[in-house]
Amino acid sequence: MKPRVFSGVQPSGDLHIGNYLGALKNWVKLQYDYECIYCIVDLHAVTVYQDPATLRGKISELAALFLAAGIDPRQSVIMVQSSVPAHAELAWMLTCVTPVGWLTRMTQYKAKAEKQETVGDGLLQYPVLMAADILLYQAQIVPVGDDQVQHLELTRDIAQRFNSLYGETFVMPETKLPAVGARIMGLDDPLKKMSKSETASGHAVALLDPPDVIRRKIQRATTDSQPCVDFDALGPGVANLLNIFQAFSEWTDDRMRAHFSGMRYGRLKQEVADMVIAHLEPLQRRYREIAGEPGYVDRVLKEGAERVAPIANATVEAVKRRMGLYVPC
Ligand code: TYM
Numbered sequence: 128m129k130p131r132v133f134s135g136v137q138p139s140g141d142l143h144i145g146n147y148l149g150a151l152k153n154w155v156k157l158q159y160d161y162e163c164i165y166c167i168v169d170l171h172a173v174t175v176y177q178d179p180a181t182l183r184g185k186i187s188e189l190a191a192l193f194l195a196a197g198i199d200p201r202q203s204v205i206m207v208q209s210s211v212p213a214h215a216e217l218a219w220m221l222t223c224v225t226p227v228g229w230l231t232r233m234t235q236y237k238a239k240a241e242k243q244e245t246v247g248d249g250l251l252q253y254p255v256l257m258a259a260d261i262l263l264y265q266a267q268i269v270p271v272g273d274d275q276v277q278h279l280e281l282t283r284d285i286a287q288r289f290n291s292l293y294g295e296t297f298v299m300p301e302t303k304l305p306a307v308g309a310r311i312m313g314l315d316d317p318l319k320k321m322s323k324s325e326t327a328s329g330h331a332v333a334l335l336d337p338p339d340v341i342r343r344k345i346q347r348a349t350t351d352s353q354p355c356v357d358f359d360a361l362g363p364g365v366a367n368l369l370n371i372f373q374a375f376s377e378w379t380d381d382r383m384r385a386h387f388s389g390m391r392y393g394r395l396k397q398e399v400a401d402m403v404i405a406h407l408e409p410l411q412r413r414y415r416e417i418a419g420e421p422g423y424v425d426r427v428l429k430e431g432a433e434r435v436a437p438i439a440n441a442t443v444e445a446v447k448r449r450m451g452l453y454v455p456c
Pocket of ligand 1: 133134135136137138145146147148149150168171256257260261269270271272273274275278308309310311312320321322
């Protein structure tokens with residue numbers, strides 16, 4: 128049996144090149160060697176308020192983007208988290224073995240909580256639900272960007288604690304980061320991670336941005352006061368642009384150096400924009416085809432949930448037995 132992979136994306140905001148390079152691009156590659164489950168984590172999205180109609184639309188858009196990026200539904204499962212109730216069920220059981228102190232020290236929790244007037248309990252429980260997503264399927268490999276590393280460490284801590292309290296139950300999942308592109312920074316502020324929740328227009332390149340918008344955003348990206356690329360003294364803005372280019376092109380370090388050393392920033396931005404557009408245009412074409420096919424995305428999501436529900440339900444049943452909860456005969 129092939130080892131299992133699980134990963135997810137929140138259907139909040141517009142998917143950007145950080146999400147693509149940090150996660151999706153890697154997912155496509157893994158699907159031929161592993162049994163992959165790719166999840167639209169709508170229960171995570173509602174840990175901060177989402178307009179209901181917008182959220183519903185974003186779920187379908189995200190599923191179509193997974194498909195357009197190259198996730199093949201004959202190879203991989205594409206599913207929505209809330210359509211398999213076992214995610215929420217296991218999350219509750221794991222909540223009961225998770226000390227609150229582990230959750231309050233999560234950096235994403237602290238950053239998100241700072242922005243809210245009242246902090247919903249869901250925001251604190253967020254990483255427990257994420258642990259449930261992964262442990263429910265006994266996933267061995269979790270391909271994510273760098274910002275999820277702490278959540279994955281917590282997942283292992285929760286699994287270990289459960290195993291030591293109730294006996295060996297969960298497999299320890301491993302974090303898989305891409306070699307290049309694990310942390311794409313904002314174009315407007317290269318010291319901040321590119322983020323879906325950031326609304327400034329020059330911050331991120333969205334996967335569905337038209338080519339002229341992509342070009343404009345990249346041309347306006349923050350660099351520094353040097354005139355041209357110096358690999359021995361790279362500022363964060365230029366390093367980010369080179370990183371984006373390398374993650375899309377998959378060029379080696381040597382080829383990057385040979386090509387870009389001494390290049391003026393104007394030319395660098397032009398080449399980065401060309402590379403991003405060359406990759407996103409075909410993806411956008413496929414997206415329009417998929418989104419224009421009535422019923423297709425819903426069918427993929429329904430089949431996805433049906434394929435994984437038996438695995439998820441079997442784990443919940445095993446966990447219930449371990450904990451001494453009632454399992455009807
Ligand atoms: P989310 O929706 O914030 O991001 C989805 C994926 O994109 C990666 N990512 C980035 N990679 C590189 N550079 C960036 N600037 C960047 N921004 C985001 C993220 O690391 C992620 O891989 N908690 C998760 C969703 C989740 C999940 C899971 C992931 C829920 N359950 C189980 C893995 C396994 C999240 O908020 O992702």
